[in-house]
Amino acid sequence: MKNELECTICGSDIDEEAGDIVGYFGISPVSFCVWCHSSLTDMVIQMQGFDDIEMLEERIAYLKEND
């Protein structure tokens, strides 16, 4: 049985049992292989400043205040 799903970014075959992700961006169906999913996660971490200790400490303090 051939798996019809391919990674939305790089086109490699998707294997959900190997940790690949299948879901939706809004109403658009998407699939990500583990490498592209990892890269997407890294991009969000960098773009949101989640790799900056000072920013994380501020955010933790904010979350505790608003808990």
Ligand SMILES: [Zn+2]
């Ligand atoms: Zn991919």
